[in-house]
Amino acid sequence: MNKLSKFSLLALFISLSLPIYSKGPKYIFFFIGDGMGFGHVEATRLFLDETKSSENLLFLDFPIVTHAVTQSADHRITDSAAAATALATGSKTANYTVGMDSSRTYALTPISKQLKKTGRQIGIITTATIDHATPAGFYATQPDRNLYYQIGKQAAESGFDFFGGASLLKPVNNNNPQDIDLYTYFRKMGYTICNDFKNYDKSAKNGKIVLLYDTLGTKHIPYEIDRKSGTLSLKELTQTCINRFMNNPKQGFFMMIEGGTIDWAAHSNDAATMIQETIGFNESIKVAYDFYLKHPKETLIIVTADHETGGIGLGIKDSNLPISLLQKQKVSEENLSNILYQLKERKSSPSWEDAKEILKKNLGLWEYIPVSYSEEAELMRIFDASFISKRAKDITNLYSTVGPLTNAAISLINQKAHIGWTSNNHTGAVVPVYVIGAEQGQFSGRLDNTDIPNTIRKITGIK
Numbered sequence: 441m442n443k444l445s446k447f448s449l450l451a452l453f454i455s456l457s458l459p460i461y462s463k464g465p466k467y468i469f470f471f472i473g474d475g476m477g478f479g480h481v482e483a484t485r486l487f488l489d490e491t492k493s494s495e496n497l498l499f500l501d502f503p504i505v506t507h508a509v510t511q512s513a514d515h516r517i518t519d520s521a522a523a524a525t526a527l528a529t530g531s532k533t534a535n536y537t538v539g540m541d542s543s544r545t546y547a548l549t550p551i552s553k554q555l556k557k558t559g560r561q562i563g564i565i566t567t568a569t570i571d572h573a574t575p576a577g578f579y580a581t582q583p584d585r586n587l588y589y590q591i592g593k594q595a596a597e598s599g600f601d602f603f604g605g606a607s608l609l610k611p612v613n614n615n616n617p618q619d620i621d622l623y624t625y626f627r628k629m630g631y632t633i634c635n636d637f638k639n640y641d642k643s644a645k646n647g648k649i650v651l652l653y654d655t656l657g658t659k660h661i662p663y664e665i666d667r668k669s670g671t672l673s674l675k676e677l678t679q680t681c682i683n684r685f686m687n688n689p690k691q692g693f694f695m696m697i698e699g700g701t702i703d704w705a706a707h708s709n710d711a712a713t714m715i716q717e718t719i720g721f722n723e724s725i726k727v728a729y730d731f732y733l734k735h736p737k738e739t740l741i742i743v744t745a746d747h748e749t750g751g752i753g754l755g756i757k758d759s760n761l762p763i764s765l766l767q768k769q770k771v772s773e774e775n776l777s778n779i780l781y782q783l784k785e786r787k788s789s790p791s792w793e794d795a796k797e798i799l800k801k802n803l804g805l806w807e808y809i810p811v812s813y814s815e816e817a818e819l820m821r822i823f824d825a826s827f828i829s830k831r832a833k834d835i836t837n838l839y840s841t842v843g844p845l846t847n848a849a850i851s852l853i854n855q856k857a858h859i860g861w862t863s864n865n866h867t868g869a870v871v872p873v874y875v876i877g878a879e880q881g882q883f884s885g886r887l888d889n890t891d892i893p894n895t896i897r898k899i900t901g902i903k
């Protein structure tokens with residue numbers, strides 16, 4: 441072999457070993473407010489305005505404001521798996537399908553994997569579990585979103601640089617207990633698993649990271665309305681991922697950041713909790729925006745939703761909207777139900793006054809929010825059926841089961857704030873899209889959800 445041929449082979453080997461040159465924005469933030477429709481955003485804006493908060497929804501001032509259609513390949517109303525697949529791959533699929541075509545025959549390729557090949561670092565962050573439908577759409581290929589063990593295994597095999605969230609739902613394969621548990625498998629695949637946020641910097645200085653709230657199967661990071669100061673939040677996950685990636689910027693990064701529990705609160709028709717989740721989502725966007733201000737020509741921030749949940753309505757009685765009353769609610773519906781359940785466990789014969797005191801303390805009813813005689817009589821009737829005769833059954837929605845008294849009390853405070861809901865599930869409403877940064881103009885006009893990843897492909901030169 442002559443010298444020229446040897447040189448050509450060496451050049452080819454080097455070129456194949458190096459990352460592909462990255463076009464377009466170097467740093468991409470893809471925020472998904474799960475279940476966050478226009479009504480959720482407006483309710484949060486009005487709440488902040490009415491409570492004279494110094495906070496504001498930063499993304500409302502982004503220069504590009506439009507909307508996206510969300511229907512799946514087989515239904516007018518999508519589920520999160522099909523919506524995540526559309527947002528990640530640019531192709532429609534059937535409900536409950538992750539990363540596959542609608543016939544569940546072949547795999548679809550997400551932009552996250554393509555951007556990884558350009559040398560970008562990839563971060564997947566959520567307030568839910570990292571194997572849940574929305575994050576899964578960016579790395580997994582499964583015919584059923586409920587195959588959590590298989591999805592979690594594909595996360596470990598993805599080679600992505602950072603995962604952050606609540607936990608793993610199914611770290612053990614119940615169908616085959618001999619299979620390796622996923623926490624062991626993540627470590628085998630080169631990941632450091634951290635579930636102590638305060639000691640994160642000490643335990644995870646190099647390599648790929650999984651940063652979790654715990655490893656106990658917790659379904660979501662605590663709601664903002666319930667979260668204790670100093671515990672893991674979406675904002676902290678976002679900042680931690682940025683800090684880690686900027687230690688070695690390379691060709692840049694792509695981060696998918698999901699406010700997953702906006703959806704969970706909306707499934708419960710829990711307006712106060714939903715609003716606080718949207719505020720927490722906004723806090724993580726502020727972190728990205730601060731980064732954008734330092735790198736305005738190289739950064740792109742996209743904020744959207746996978747679908748709308750709950751069909752929220754603002755105003756159900758007259759032209760008044762006393763939404764500020766929701767600030768009197770101090771706990772989520774989920775947490776309130778637990779508190780009332782503990783009362784039932786603690787006392788063999790709890791009284792209405794015991795329950796009333798809990799509702800007063802946690803919802804502001806009677807003390808700050810007037811309750812009529814007929815409204816109290818209805819709550820007392822439900823209390824009797826739940827705590828005394830025990831005839832009443834718990835109420836279950838997609839992500840939680842709560843006691844009837846809790847459900848009735850949350851419904852009452854929603855009514856007092858003139859907030860209505862049409863559903864406990866997803867709706868077919870269009871969702872908002874907000875964009876700022878490099879190539880922002882490419883996202884203007886009426887969009888389908890598949891247009892978003894396909895536009896990212898276009899501006900970054902990937903196929």
